Structures are given as structure tokens and as C-alpha cells.
Amino acid sequence: VSxxxxxxxxxxxxxxxxQLVTLLLLWWFQQHFTS
Amino acid sequence: xxxxxxxxxxxxxxYVVWDGLRRSKDTTNIEGYFLANRSLPWWAVGLSVMxxxxxxxxxxxxTGQGATDGMRFVQFYFGxxxxxxxxxxxxxxxxxxxxxxxxYEFLEKRFDAKTRSLTAFLFLLSRGMSCGTIIAAPAVVxxxxxxxxxxWSVALIGIPTVLYTMFGGVQAVxxxxxxxxxxxVFALVAIVIVLLIKIPVSPSDAFELxxxxxxxxxxxxxxxxxxxxxxxxxxxxxxxxxxxxFGTDQSQVQRYLTAKSVDDARTSLLMSAYWKIPxxxxxxxxxxxxxxxxxxxxxxxxxxxxxxxxxxxxxxxxYQELQVRYGAxxxxxxxxxxxxxxxxxxxxxDRTLPDRAALVASExxxxxxxGEAQALVSKVTGAPARDVxxxxxxxxxxxxxxxxxxxxxxxxxxAAMSSIAAELNSLSTATVIDFYRRWWRPDGGEVExxxxxxxxxxxxxxxxxxxxxxxANLGSLIEVVNRFGSFFxxxxxxxxxxxxxxxTSGAGAFFGLLAGMGAVAAVSxxxxxxxxxxxxxxxxxxxxxxxxxxxxxxxxxxxxGPPVGEFG
Numbered sequence: 001v002s003x004x005x006x007x008x009x010x011x012x013x014x015x016x017x018x019q020l021v022t023l024l025l026l027w028w029f030q031q032h033f034t035s
Numbered sequence: 036x037x038x039x040x041x042x043x044x045x046x047x048x049x050y051v052v053w054d055g056l057r058r059s060k061d062t063t064n065i066e067g068y069f070l071a072n073r074s075l076p077w078w079a080v081g082l083s084v085m086x087x088x089x090x091x092x093x094x095x096x097x098t099g100q101g102a103t104d105g106m107r108f109v110q111f112y113f114g115x116x117x118x119x120x121x122x123x124x125x126x127x128x129x130x131x132x133x134x135x136x137x138x139y140e141f142l143e144k145r146f147d148a149k150t151r152s153l154t155a156f157l158f159l160l161s162r163g164m165s166c167g168t169i170i171a172a173p174a175v176v177x178x179x180x181x182x183x184x185x186x187w188s189v190a191l192i193g194i195p196t197v198l199y200t201m202f203g204g205v206q207a208v209x210x211x212x213x214x215x216x217x218x219x220v221f222a223l224v225a226i227v228i229v230l231l232i233k234i235p236v237s238p239s240d241a242f243e244l245x246x247x248x249x250x251x252x253x254x255x256x257x258x259x260x261x262x263x264x265x266x267x268x269x270x271x272x273x274x275x276x277x278x279x280x281f282g283t284d285q286s287q288v289q290r291y292l293t294a295k296s297v298d299d300a301r302t303s304l305l306m307s308a309y310w311k312i313p314x315x316x317x318x319x320x321x322x323x324x325x326x327x328x329x330x331x332x333x334x335x336x337x338x339x340x341x342x343x344x345x346x347x348x349x350x351x352x353x354y355q356e357l358q359v360r361y362g363a364x365x366x367x368x369x370x371x372x373x374x375x376x377x378x379x380x381x382x383x384x385d386r387t388l389p390d391r392a393a394l395v396a397s398e399x400x401x402x403x404x405x406g407e408a409q410a411l412v413s414k415v416t417g418a419p420a421r422d423v424x425x426x427x428x429x430x431x432x433x434x435x436x437x438x439x440x441x442x443x444x445x446x447x448x449x450a451a452m453s454s455i456a457a458e459l460n461s462l463s464t465a466t467v468i469d470f471y472r473r474w475w476r477p478d479g480g481e482v483e484x485x486x487x488x489x490x491x492x493x494x495x496x497x498x499x500x501x502x503x504x505x506x507a508n509l510g511s512l513i514e515v516v517n518r519f520g521s522f523f524x525x526x527x528x529x530x531x532x533x534x535x536x537x538x539t540s541g542a543g544a545f546f547g548l549l550a551g552m553g554a555v556a557a558v559s560x561x562x563x564x565x566x567x568x569x570x571x572x573x574x575x576x577x578x579x580x581x582x583x584x585x586x587x588x589x590x591x592x593x594x595x596g597p598p599v600g601e602f603g
Contacts, residue, residue, distance in 0.1 A: 029242075
């Protein structure tokens with residue numbers, strides 16, 4: 001169970017990191033083509 | 036449409052029904068029928084979660100919204116990854132571990148029977164209605180573009196879905212979802228590739244043009260709570276909406292209750308967290324590229340062919356006059372688009388800037404004439420035009436290569452069917468588990484319950500088809516689906532959050548829920564005016580505050596259970 005919990009924590013951190021990168025990419029996309 | 040395209044659509048329909056029906060022989064008890072005996076792998080559940088959420092509205096309405104409004108809608112999903120992580124820590128382990136069939140069943144364990152029954156009833160009410168709108172969305176478009184009667188369009192989507200859901204149960208629903216999700220993504224990627232080939236300018240120039248007209252503006256950081264899509268409404272309102280949808284709506288909860296372990300259940304949700312925003316961006320980019328395509332190709336004054344026919348018959352002179360002005364405006368916009376790309380009229384590094392301003396002005400002129408045409412549609416038909424939902428179907432039917440049009444139409448059907456199937460399956464579960472077995476037949480045998488479950492699925496399917504036939508004029512396709520949920524979602528989430536707090540009671544939860552719904556009703560009717568993404572926040576916070584205060588003030592009854600954390 002604790003292995004599951006630590007795997008979840010790891011995957012969840014990855015998910016949030018990937019989302020942050022996605023938002024930054026969208027921000028770049030907006031700035032690059034709109035300005 | 037070409038016979039080959041129809042052959043693809045029919046092959047898809049026959050396959051999905053056959054595949055669902057052959058799974059019916061594996062189902063002998065209600066745990067198998069509703070929860071696949073809690074045996075499914077995370078990736079199948081994850082794809083099912085995504086397919087359930089992605090409906091035909093996404094394929095037709097959201098892509099159309101991308102063409103007219105651009106990327107800003109993607110902000111709606113900013114809260115989803117956060118919500119999935121929160122659910123993975125809180126509700127998912129509990130619900131999965133509690134071995135319940137429905138999320139509402141748990142509320143009886145924690146609070147009392149009336150709270151369970153009320154939340155289950157609200158689910159049946161809102162989802163029963165929204166299931167009808169999910170069928171109606173593509174049916175209304177198919178009716179207009181193929182000239183079919185609405186009843187036939189509803190039947191074409193509804194009957195196959197009811198058949199495989201009714202006989203195959205959740206096994207059929209989940210495995211159909213997996214294939215449908217693959218088909219949907221394939222259709223979206225294919226249409227993007229075709230668009231990039233067909234657009235006469237480079238992808239970079241295409242995005243420059245979209246950017247010049249504001250279509251690539253993703254972020255709106257304003258704190259205006261009357262605005263629907265802002266960064267903050269997405270992050271805060273969106274998180275509450277997604278927590279409510281994925282944490283307390285049986286149509287989603289049931290997906291991950293079928294997972295073989297708690298770990299598989301929450302990994303399935305994280306899969307959605309990974310892919311939802313990029314997928315939604317892809318959907319909107321399809322719309323944006325279609326807009327760029329028509330920038331150079333023209334496109335009709337009205338996208339809805341059925342509405343156009345009616346207007347031509349009723350107001351021929353007025354429409355003709357609009358057509359003439361529209362033709363000139365389109366030509367001007369076409370020229371401005373070419374200049375904006377080539378930078379012919381400017382000088383120096385910013386040489387395209389004057390042409391961009393000209394493009395924005397000519398685009399506004401085209402939109403104004405389109406607005407006049409849509410007002411004419413409303414005058415003639417007595418209903419809003421909703422022309423935006425016909426932009427993508429127009430492109431698909433007129434410009435996609437042979438075979439791909441059939442594939443896209445099958446993809447739209449797949450998107451509709453995957454959502455409808457999950458809804459019917461969960462409506463039947465709540466009906467049988469939270470009402471039939473709870474109140475009428477607590478000692479009903481497996482054979483009887485299985486028979487009633489199948490019958491209930493069929494009856495909900497029939498109800499949804501009837502609602503769909505009459506739901507055509509209920510308002511913008513996207514907003515209607517979200518609005519139905521929004522009315523109750525936040526309040527129900529509030530009850531589940533209350534369940535996690537110590538010292539909260541059944542009476543507090545029940546009356547808190549009523550207060551939350553009252554608050555959402557007030558803001559829905561503009562007292563005060565708050566955009567719909569914030570309704571869930573209003574509902575959840577009202578239930579939490581009122582429920583907690585009442586729990587403290589009112590005497591606690593012995594039957595009120597311990598908080599969530601003390602279970603399992």
C-alpha cells in the first residue's frame with residue numbers, strides 16, 4: 001500500500017509539472033503569434 | 036455523402052453493437068453488470084473516463100467555438116489536473132475501498148438515508164435530462180446536414196447505444212469507450228493533417244493570421260466573475276467543477292469503481308489529467324485551422340444548410356441582398372489575409388502590421404454580415420441560429436478526402452455514444468442500487484436485480500431519446516450540458532466535503548444541501564449575477580458553511596457516522 005502511495009505521489013507530481021509546462025507552452029504560443 | 040463514407044459509418048455502428056452484445060454472456064450478477072467485478076486495468080478505465088467526458092459537443096460545438104472564438108475555452112480545463120490529484124488523495128481511495136456501487140451509497144453510511152436518496156435523486160434528475168441533450172447535440176446537426184427527420188437522427192445514435200449498454204453492461208461500455216477514444220483521436224489528428232495540407236499558407240503564417248484576429252489568446256487574467264472563461268474561473272471554478280464531476284457524479288465515479296485496485300483507479304484519473312488540456316487544445320486548433328482554411332476559400336454566409344433553405348424561402352430578397360454584401364466582404368477579407376501574410380503594404384520589420392489591422396477590420400465586417408444573416412434565421416425560424424455548430428460539419432462534408440469524412444462522422448457518433456452509454460449505465464445503477472434495492476427489494480436476488488438493471492437501462496435510454504427529440508431548442512449546446520450539471524454539482528460536492536469533516540451530521544448535510552441549491556438557483560437567476568463556472572464554488576461553500584453550522588447547533592443523532600477518514 002505504501003508503495004502505491006509513493007507511486008501515486010510521484011505520478012501526481014509529474015502530472016502537475018507537465019501541466020505547468022503545458023501552460024507555459026500555451027503562453028509562449030499566445031505571445032509568439034499574437035504580439 | 037459518398038457511399039464509401041456511409042459504409043464506414045455503418046461498419047462502425049454494426050461493430051460497436053456486435054462487440055457490446057457478445058460481452059453480455061459474461062455478465063451473470065449485478066456486480067459484473069455495473070462494476071465488471073472490479074477487474075479492469077487502469078488504462079482501459081482511463082480511456083473510458085476521457086471518452087465519457089468527451090461528447091459530440093466537443094467534436095462539433097467546441098471545434099466550432101475554436102473557429103469563431105479561438106483558444107480561450109481551454110482555460111475551462113485548467114482546474115482538471117489539480118482536481119484529479121486532489122481526488123486521488125481523498126475521495127477515490129475511500130469510494131473504491133468502501134466497495135460501494137454508487138457514490139451516494141456512501142453518504143448513507145456517513146450521514147443518513149435521506150441525504151443519500153436526495154443526492155441520488157438529483158443525479159437522476161440532472162443526468163437524465165442532460166443525457167437527452169447529449170443525444171440531441173449531434174442529432175440536430177445530422178438532421179440539418181443530411182436532411183433527416185429529428186426522430187431518425189436520434190434513433191440512429193440512441194438505439195445502438197441503448198442496445199450495447201443494456202445487454203453488455205459496464206464491460207461493453209468500457210471496452211467500447213476504449214475503441215471510441217482511439218477513433219476520436221485518430222479522426223482529430225487526421226483532420227489537422229488534412230487542414231495543414233489544404234491551407235494555402237505555411238502553418239506558421241496560418242497561426243500568425245489566427246493570432247492577428249485574437250484567436251490564439253489563451254489567457255485572460257481579469258478577475259471579472261461575470262466572465263465565463265478566465266484564468267481564475269478555470270483554475271478555481273474549474274477545479275470545483277471537476278472535483279464535483281469526477282468525484283461525485285456517478286457517471287464518472289462508476290468508471291473508476293470498475294478498476295481492479297485503488298492504485299489503478301487513481302492512475303486512470305491521472306491519465307486524464309495528463310491528456311485533457313493538450314487534447315482540448317487540439318480540438319480548438321482544429322477549429323482555428325478550419326477558420327484559416329475558409330479565410331482563403333470563402334465559405335457560405337450561413338453554415339446551417341437547413342436554416343439557409345428556410346431563410347431563402349421566407350425572405351428571398353433580404354437574403355439576396357446580404358449575399359451580395361457578404362460576397363464583397365469575403366473578397367476583401369481574402370485580399371487582406373494575403374497581404375497580412377506577404378506584408379506587401381508595410382515597411383521594415385513590422386511590415387505586416389498595417390495589413391493585420393486591415394484584416395481585423397474586414398473580419399469584423401464579415402462577422403457583422405453573418406450576424407445579420409443569423410438574426411434573419413432567428414426571425415424566420417423563431418429559434419436562435421446556432422450557426423457555430425455547423426462550421427466543422429461543412430468542412431468535413433465538402434473538403435475532407437474520401438473515407439475521412441465517414442471516419443469523422445463515425446468519430447462524432449463515437450464521442451456521443453461513449454458519453455450516452457456511461458450516462459445510461461450510471462443512471463440505471465443509481466436507480467437500482469439507491470432506490471429499487473434500497474427501498475423496495477433489499478432482499479432481491481441476483482437474477483431479479485440483473486433483469487431490473489437491464490430494464491432500467493433500456494427505460495432510461497428511451498427517456499433520453501424522447502428528451503433528445505424535443506431538446507433541440509434548449510440553448511447553446513455546450514452551455515446547456517454544463518448548466519444542467521452546474522445547478523447541483525457544487526452543492527453535492529459540498530456534501531461530500533462535509534463528510535470529511537468531523538462533527539458534521541446528517542441533518543446538517545441534508546439542510547446544507549438544500550441551502551446550497553437555493554444559493555445556486557439565486558445566482559443562476561442573476562441575484563447577484565455570477566458566471567456559471569463559479570456556481571459550483573457558490574454551491575459547495577454554502578453547503579459547507581450551512582452544513583457545518585447546523586451540525587454544531589443541532590443535536591447530533593446517534594446514527595450519524597464517523598468522518599470519511601475513519602472508514603475502511
